[in-house]
Amino acid sequence: MTPFSQQQLERYSRHILLQDVGVEGQIRLCGARVLIVGAGGLGAPAALYLAAAGVGTVGIVDNDHVDISNLQRQIIHFTKDIGVAKVESAAEKMQAINPGIRVRTHPAFLCADNIREIIRDYDFVIDGADNFPTKFLVNDACVMEGIPFSHGGILRFDGQTMTIVPGKSACYRCTFRTPPPADAVPTCSQAGVLGAIAGMLGTIQAAEALKFITGAGELLTNALLTFDARTMHFRRIPLRPQDDCPVCGAAPTITALEDMEQSACSLT
Amino acid sequence: MTTEVRIDAKKNCRGVGCPMNLVHAKVGLAALEPGQVLEIILDHGPPVNNVPASVEQEGHTVLDRRRLDDGSWSVLVRKAAGMRPHRPPRT
Ligand SMILES: [Zn+2]
Numbered sequence: 001m002t003p004f005s006q007q008q009l010e011r012y013s014r015h016i017l018l019q020d021v022g023v024e025g026q027i028r029l030c031g032a033r034v035l036i037v038g039a040g041g042l043g044a045p046a047a048l049y050l051a052a053a054g055v056g057t058v059g060i061v062d063n064d065h066v067d068i069s070n071l072q073r074q075i076i077h078f079t080k081d082i083g084v085a086k087v088e089s090a091a092e093k094m095q096a097i098n099p100g101i102r103v104r105t106h107p108a109f110l111c112a113d114n115i116r117e118i119i120r121d122y123d124f125v126i127d128g129a130d131n132f133p134t135k136f137l138v139n140d141a142c143v144m145e146g147i148p149f150s151h152g153g154i155l156r157f158d159g160q161t162m163t164i165v166p167g168k169s170a171c172y173r174c175t176f177r178t179p180p181p182a183d184a185v186p187t188c189s190q191a192g193v194l195g196a197i198a199g200m201l202g203t204i205q206a207a208e209a210l211k212f213i214t215g216a217g218e219l220l221t222n223a224l225l226t227f228d229a230r231t232m233h234f235r236r237i238p239l240r241p242q243d244d245c246p247v248c249g250a251a252p253t254i255t256a257l258e259d260m261e262q263s264a265c266s267l268t
Numbered sequence: 269m270t271t272e273v274r275i276d277a278k279k280n281c282r283g284v285g286c287p288m289n290l291v292h293a294k295v296g297l298a299a300l301e302p303g304q305v306l307e308i309i310l311d312h313g314p315p316v317n318n319v320p321a322s323v324e325q326e327g328h329t330v331l332d333r334r335r336l337d338d339g340s341w342s343v344l345v346r347k348a349a350g351m352r353p354h355r356p357p358r359t
Contacts, residue, residue: 004295013291019326023298 003027008100012054018216025214026054030100032213033057035122037110037138039064039086041198042128042152042205044076049206051094051101055213058094059122061106062086073195110134112257115141124212125149126205132179133260139164139172140257143248148212150205150220157194157229159201162220162239163208166248169221174242174249179260197229273331273344276304281319282311282340289315290322293345297328302349305331309340316341 004012004026015021015029032055036043039062050058066074066081066089074086081089087105094103106118110129115137119125125147127138135151142149143166151172152161164171204225211217224237246253279296281289289310296306310316312335320330320343327348334342 009291009295010288013288016291016294017287023295 003030008054011098011100015053020216021214025216028213028215029210030054030056032124033059033122034124034126034209034213035059035061035119036126036128037061037134038128038130039074039076039090040070040128040130041073041154041193041195042202043126044074044090045199045202046126046128046206046209047076047090047094048097049203050209051098051103053206053210054098054101055209057102057104057122059104059106059118060087060090061108061110061118062090063107063109073193073198075199110137112137112259115257116145119145119147122147124209126209127151128202128205132185135172136179136260137257140247140254142166143171143173144257150208152201152205154193154197154201155191157197158226159197159229160224160226161201161204161208162224163212165219165221169219170239170241171245171248173247173254174245175224175239177246194229197227200227200229273305275307275344276300278307278309280309281315282309282338284311284315286314286318290319293319293323294326297323297345297347300347302347304347306345306347308343308345309336310343312339312341316343319343320345 012026015026016023034050034055036047036058039047039060043060047058047060064086066077066084066086068082070077071079076090076093077086085107087107091103091105108114119141125138125142127135127149129135129138138149142164146166148165150161150163208220211219222239224239225234227234241248243250277296277300279292281292284292293308300306308319310319320333323345324330329346331344331346336342
């Protein structure tokens with residue numbers, strides 16, 4: 001009658017108790033597939049919460065290995081993991097939290113040639129990439145494949161996020177047309193980032209994924225949420241799909257994916 | 269006076285505390301069609317004080333509550349209209 005074992009009922013009881021999630025919402029979570037782009041500052045908390053929530057398949061793409069300078073904010077990686085592939089380090093923690101989920105590791109650098117094939121297997125994508133070319137690539141590929149996703153970025157004390165449902169809401173390019181010039185953005189190691197804001201933003205992205213899957217509440221679509229942790233001011237800027245958007249507008253000029261030159265990166 | 273109510277499913281939550289008794293009640297209700305009736309057996313005290321109010325808050329109707337010989341309670345809940353039984357997960 002119920003697809004859940006007694007243990008699963010207890011594990012997921014706090015979701016099942018929520019009227020907006022309930023038994024049906026938890027069943028959907030257990031059948032859902034979410035891809036996390038980047039096992040860094042944003043991907044780390046998102047991966048932990050999605051695993052804890054029982055999302056049936058969580059994919060994680062990253063080509064890096066754990067470095068000691070990651071540990072200040074990328075909380076899925078431990079000191080013992082230095083030198084280990086980030087996807088392996090992340091998968092180990094996710095399975096430790098919840099052995100009932102499937103973790104798919106993609107130890108690859110996302111590029112124009114592989115992204116569409118990878119994201120096609122997923123219902124929702126969380127963008128936790130640490131560079132602008134990948135963020136634009138994720139946007140364009142998700143719009144082309146019709147896959148909803150959460151954009152996120154952090155730098156210093158600032159965070160920003162928006163949720164995109166292709167065909168229904170403004171995409172990342174509706175708002176930010178092109179990556180900033182390489183010299184306009186500080187490099188990772190120069191800018192710095194307050195560790196905890198990675199958690200603030202990555203968990204918002206995880207919540208959006210859980211809301212999308214369960215149908216609970218309203219998504220952060222057609223809006224850009226920004227915060228400045230120095231003052232802890234949050235701002236919600238309304239957005240609209242742009243008819244002249246080069247990827248989701250009426251006459252798109254971007255119809256195929258191309259690798260952009262790697263410019264400077266935002267820090268995750 | 270209670271008229272005879274047809275019971276479609278039963279959940280025995282004797283010895284089950286809060287909030288797992290509500291979880292079991294929700295699992296029972298999720299499997300029913302709107303209008304069908306679930307009988308939940310609840311312990312005296314917090315369980316019978318809390319669970320009926322919680323299922324009503326979700327839109328279901330408590331038809332009857334009755335003390336049983338062993339001191340526990342039988343609570344009859346009619347599933348709200350417009351709430352479908354759970355769908356299979358999206359794939
Ligand atoms: Zn657009």
